Amino acid sequence: MTAQDKVALVVGAQGVIGRNLIEYLATLDDWRIVGLSRRGGASTERIQHIAVDLLDAADTRIKLGALGSVTHLFYAAYQDRATWAELVPPNLAMLTNVVDAIEAASPNLAHISVMQGYKVYGGHLGPFKTPARETDAHFMPPEFMFDQxxxxxxxxxxxxxxxxxxxxxxxxxALSRQTRRI
Incomplete structure (x- = not known):
């Protein structure tokens, strides 16, 4: 893969993580960038924004179907819900729909990076063993990051x-339109 072949698909492009990632990648000459979000955004010469409902599998397939050159998927989409159990279905469905669509469209996909958080180790439940390891037992579900x-x-x-x-x-x-529990 040459530097000119690197195409980033940033899912959750209008969120804290996605927006900052796009700003960073735009400083590098070797990336073309596609940002996905519910609201879309203003495209530039190197950054294409697409509005998509990631909970709608058909809409996701249609909108991502033309993205045949994506090499790197950066997934930072998130939908908040009132309870831990309610977080699982939408957050798993969105990732599933994106992976389904981009695998079908982009034969040169090289890497998927998913933004999660230390809650996957149980940090929101109280003290946990440190250093935490990916091989540690999961805490009792539901936890959408395990499913992802x-x-x-x-x-x-x-x-x-x-x-x-x-x-x-x-x-x-700083992002004025959003709040998220830490």
Whole structure:
């Protein structure tokens, strides 16, 4: 893969993580960038924004179907709900719909990076063993990040692409339209 071949698909492009990632990638000459969000955005020469309802599998397939050159998927989409159990269905469905669509459209997909957080280790429940390890037992579900990981592990088997999860303790940035529990 040459530098000119790197195409980032940033899912959750209008959120704290997605917006900052796009701003960073735009400073690098070797990336073309596609941002996905519910609201879309203003496209530029190197950044294409697409409005898409990630909970709608058909809309996601249609909107991502023309993105045949994506090499890197950066997934930072999130939908908040009132309870932990209610977080699972929409957050798993959105990732599933994106992976389904981009695998079908982009034969040169090289890597999927999913933004999660330290809650995957149970940090929101109280003290936990440190250092935490990915091999540690999961705490009692529901937890959508476990389901996202299970999905990516299963989908990656036998494929050329790889995946990773980013799990910071708490990203912070100024973004006036959004709030999120930490």
């Amino acid at each position: 990981q299970t999905l990516l592990e299963a989908r990656q088997r036998g494929k050329a692409w790889t995946w990773s999860a980013i799990r910071p303790t708490g990203p912070a940035a």
